[in-house]
Amino acid sequence: ALTITDECINCDVCEPACPNGAITMGIEIYEIDPGKCTECVGHFDEPQCQMLCPVECIPLDPLHVESRETLLRKYERLTAAK
């Protein structure tokens, strides 16, 4: 999963771009739900939020490092649940 750092300026660009609905407004800044972020695997070649963020504050989450296989399984789980 990716994560949003406190450099976030709440510009609102990333939230609608997430194919998994993993981004929501938190108490002060936007947040990513690691249970829903597939790093865009299954939907796009590149993480959409990371591509669009104007201040580049969306790095890989060191607490949620996942292989492509794991991300793909998450994608399959999320789409099956819909």
Ligand code: SF4
């Ligand atoms: Fe959503 Fe993709 Fe960003 Fe993860 S990397 S939060 S799935 S847009």
Ligand code: SF4
């Ligand atoms: Fe914050 Fe970047 Fe998302 Fe804008 S695009 S709300 S700065 S994380």
